[in-house]
Amino acid sequence: MAREERNRLAEKMAGEIALSDDPGATLRKWRTDFEIAQTDLASELGVSPSVVSDYESGRRDNPGIGIVRRSVDSLLDIDDRNGGHHIRQYARVLSAGFDSSVVLDLREYPARIPLSRYYDAVDATELVSGTRDTIAGHTIIDSIEAIKRLSSDEFYDLYGESTNRVLVFTNVTRGESPLVALRVVKPTPHAVVLHGLETNSVWEHAPELARADGFALATTKMELEPMLERHRELP
The missing domain is CATH 1.10.260.40 (lambda repressor-like DNA-binding domains)
Incomplete structure (x- = not known):
């Protein structure tokens, strides 16, 4: 390089x-x-x-x-x-920048935190356990804007400086689109959180895809602004 x-x-x-x-x-x-x-x-x-x-x-x-x-x-x-x-x-992503309508927040943590602590902070419910139990950052993404506006390479840049993170997708109906998009982006994040969904509203194939790729899958019903504020307080 x-x-x-x-x-x-x-x-x-x-x-x-x-x-x-x-x-x-x-x-x-x-x-x-x-x-x-x-x-x-x-x-x-x-x-x-x-x-x-x-x-x-x-x-x-x-x-x-x-x-x-x-x-x-x-x-x-x-x-x-x-x-x-x-x-x-x-x-690859040091100079990457995204419109605020696509990425609502992106941050690296000074040290890894347990995924369980993250779930507690954002009132998330886990559907599928992943192969990793810590994260070192988060990216909060408007799923519709990301799918409409980002190329596959730009989608990969959403990881920030490490895939050791949680990707939070807002503006989802069942979670189908972001889960399918993640199938073509390798490596995968440690965890994915679908915002605004009850667990029984998640696309029926989402847990299967999460297990296949080894990342944790969770949902949260917390209102958007309080959720963003909780992320700003992490770790």
Whole structure:
């Protein structure tokens, strides 16, 4: 990938870690999002795994900017050697922008949160359990506007900087259109929430599709504005 794209991603990651209220948790979030083991990051940094563990858990003082920069560079170097999949995925959307009528809110969290906590925040009821039980961000989408106006590549960009997130679809009648659209967008998010539906109003094939692709599926009847406000208060 282009050097400037990698540099932009590195600056984003380093800035998020350095400015976080919990830098260790944010470092852990990026490491796990890149699917890199603590031992591999430690080896790249030339330290023991316990040092990485201590930073991530907060047992050691917050890492200085030098450690943050070295950690970010190490994560990117490891991913580069593994084919650069995660770098391409995250860098692709750094400059993506969407009309506010399509994306009502898009945010990354400083650290992963349990999906159960998210459900509690937005009064969601789960229909299907996914293969992952945490999220690190959300995207709230007007499903009709997205389907009318976005290309498949732009639809993929709705993931923000990671697929480790929940996609919330508003303006749905049964959830058929967004669930079908997700079939052609890979990889899939950790969870999908259909807004404004009772569980018994969901398209009958939606649970089957969610199970096939491994993401959690839930619904919420919370009014739109209160729901948006709850998302702004997360994590």
